[in-house]
Amino acid sequence: METLILGPQDLERAGRIIRAGGLVVFPTETVYGLGGDARNTQASTKIYAAKGRPSDNPLIVHLAEIGRLSTVARNVDPVSQYLAETFWPGPLTLILPRHSNLPRATTGGLDTVGVRVPDDHLALDFLRHADVPIAAPSANRSGRPSPTAFWMAQKDLNGRVDAMLQGPDTRIGLESTIVWVSDKKVSILRPGSIGPSQIRQVLVLGGFHDFEVQEVSTSTANVPAAPGTRYRHYSPEARIQVFSSLEELEAQVVTLKNAEPETPYGVLTTHRVQTLPSGVEGPRSKVLVYQTLEEYAQKLYRDLVTLDQEAYGVIFLYQPQGFSSDSEGIVLALVDRIRRAAGLVG
């Protein structure tokens, strides 16, 4: 299949492709998505095929505006409604009872559906032109990192989709926070840049004082864990080693150099270059320093893929320690993704 490359001037056309049952890759504020008409069984089936994804792993449905929520979900409880009003457009996915308009193919056989309104110009314009709810997982082949740059999506899906809408690198770089509201609880099924304290604060402001916010691991009972968090995630060619202090990094680098002096290695961190132990930088190393945790999150997937392509045998990843209230969400999400990349969870 030949894949059309489209730009912001081609949204009419992109919308037509979606309505005709085709697949279009598009940017959001989190990661690029692989979109198809959420109401169309064949489109959803094609999404699974293009990704090489197990068909019991449900897709997130994207809407142009909150007003359309009732077309894909039913019996929306007041807390979910309030969270949607507060955080949309934005990187928050709500798990809600599925509307019968949506085929089970879209929700991986479940009676619930994940929904969000993305906070990105191009995504919203595209959704308005398509004029239907768009089911979209991240636009990577199963087992690869979510694309945060257009070229990453292209590398994975060129020739497997009808069109790709080209945009800049995504602003946040990690997938949305997924939450599920039940009884008196808001459960976080996948950490994202909207963190538990932020949700807690907003609930209190909305008068929902008696709601508890809970971070959920895959093993927590009575919660419909996000099936996707069970699957193997990005496992780069490079070995990933996580460090939590510069002393630890230094020790790991020394060990590597003694055992395998020829192996090139990469380091991704937010430590200032001047503070790095001598010996970390060298002819066989590539050290990428980010100014902020937000920048680290934004570039993590892209830089992992780049270093992998450049055949670095080992990648040392800094796992942030602690957080201010502002950075809680991004830190929890970063730690989760770093540990998954290292094979330490999931």
Ligand code: TXA
């Ligand atoms: O930021 C994002 O959420 C991106 C952009 C494109 O919106 N999308 C994304 O989709 O990350 P995907 O398919 O790669 O991850 C969706 C996650 C999976 O772990 C899936 O199991 C979970 O959401 N999920 C979707 N619907 C669900 C449901 N009804 N119940 C539980 N988990 C659900």
Ligand code: MG
């Ligand atoms: Mg994904």
